[in-house]
Amino acid sequence: MNAASLTLVGTGGLLVACGVYQLMAQSLTRLVLGLIMAGNGLNVLILAAGGLGPADVLTQAMILTAIVITLGMSAYLLALAYRNWQLNGDDLVQDDVEDRRISRAAHREDLRSDLRTQRAAYRADRRAALEASRERRHELREALRDARREMRARARLQRAISARAEDYEYLEEETESDTDFQRSAGDGP
């Protein structure tokens, strides 16, 4: 393999690579460009396949045919891109219908799982809040019970004190009368 044919193969390969890269795009115009590039690259490769000796008529005939076909295809695709632009204002190639269905389903599933996590978080919050309030209520009830107990104890104490105080008053009265008596007895003649 001499340098000239290596150059041909290299050029062809590079053109095909660039063309294939363009074919990955979503815009029809880019796709047409990719098609033309890759088509020309392949034509160069056919030329390389024929060798560089005396002109190979067959390769030239094949390349000419391929060029004509690519030309017609490009023209038709450009017309299509233009029509697409007329109708939709862009020249983008649409995604596959099944792909769209699948991606819609995936989107729905995403939304659903978002909803699920949100609901779970909300439930956890509410549960925590409930737990907290229950604890709080428990504490309050405890406090209330303590307070009542204390009040009752205080009331009991009060009652006890007052009862005792009555007793004491009574006693005091008794003793007072006694002392009065005693005093009167003592003061008496």
Add this chain to the structure above:
Amino acid sequence: MKALVPLPVLLPLFAVGIKFLLGPRHLRVQTFISLTVLVADTVISSILLVEADRHGPIVVQVGSFPAPLGISLVVDRFSGLMLAVSSIVTLCVLVYSLSQRSADENEDEAGAPLAVFYPTYLVLAAGIADSFLAGDLFNLYVGFEVMLTASYVLMTIGGTDARIRHGAVYIMVGAASSLLFVAAIAVAYAACGTVNLADLAVRLAAITPAARLAVQVLLITVFAVKAAVFPLSAWLPDSYPTAPAPVTAVFAGLLTKVGVYSLIRTQTLLFPHDRQAPLLYTVAALSMIIGILGAVAQADLKRLLSFTLVSHVGFLVLGLAIGSARALSGALFYAITHITVQTSLFLVTGLIERREGTADFGRLAGLARLAPVLGLLFFVPAMNLAGIPPLSGFLAKLALLQAAAADGGVGAYIQLAAMLLTSLLTLYAMTKVWARAFWRAPGEGLGKERERQIVLPGSSAVAVIRSTVGDARGIGGRRISTSESYPAGMLGATIALILLSLAYTVWAGPIAEFTQRAANELLDPNSYINAVHAAVGGAH
């Protein structure tokens, strides 16, 4: 006899020239030309088929140029069979589309699309015939391109939004696969110095296995895209349903089969000893299962049928993968059955659309009572597709099942399971359509008109909004005018194709014997190679 061989390609192309000379007027002359050409095509193909069966392959060197420069056209039993069946199918679909055109009154106003439709249709027929006749790889490429370019025009005819959007995908996939085809030709030419199939068959045996494998894998990939074999099939169900009914019908019947034909032709002729059986087995099984699962998930009749198409191409590839005479014979029988059945199913779908304005079977209901003719016309090919005995689909599948069982081994049993499961699921999908569109009580579906009741805000009044949801469009891209009567041509063409598929059942014996002979011929490439070399010698 040799003079007849190029005619299936030349006649339609000449007719197209005359049509363009005539211009858009002279509607009757135009119609007459189209019909005459396709009838002549059918007659010529039948004669060629009989001759090829009696006297072996007929080879013509176009223009009497010697082999490396001249183009060989070859009719052997396989290509003759495909040629004959395809010309009958194209003729029937032409009659159907002519009738649909005259039934859609508003279509004639569209003008331009229809002036393009019929010439393009003839170009399509020429391209298909050229692909079947091609005796060298580059002519096969040209045949494909003629066919595909015509199909691009038919796919986007009328230029409606949906057709442009989906047509763009179809065209890009077609163009990319054509690029790969050119690459395959370049590699084959670099390795062997010829593109003539017979010469290639001789010289490929002499080159290194690695280079041979490169050519083989490239060719398999190219034809797998055209035939919509599973990993490369996503484009098909997406683009076919948006085209007009007759276009979808002829595409579904013939275009993928041209891919399958080329796959079988190149694999048996060029690589008789090392066909990539494990690869073909795998993609065939995946095609069948995934395709039919896709069909089961659909709600639109056209999309469902497109998915069954992907699925049933798997059967044909499987026949090639097994590779025995019995398997190939079964595959050929199934190919012609499937062409006819799939086309007639799409034509019936077109009739349903004509009556109801839609093919969405969520909206259809009660057709069995409202239109019993449609019910019958749908039922017979649907059962044939599912492989219900005694129809020809069953006989062909039986041959494939027997071939797989005779092949033995674990792989063969997986194939058996895949085939049976696919047939069962096909039956399920067809039953689903039947139960929804045909068997429900009339009015249970959403119907032609969608009624929506809206409570007006601020009052108790109820507004009923009626909207016609018929989404089916005619050839020129306008909405089709629905009617309860069936145009005679549409009905007649559909019935003719269904009768053809029934004829395969009645004459299954002779046809099976013929496909057996064709399969034997395919398995012995020498008869093909010798015939071509003899003709080339004669041309010197």
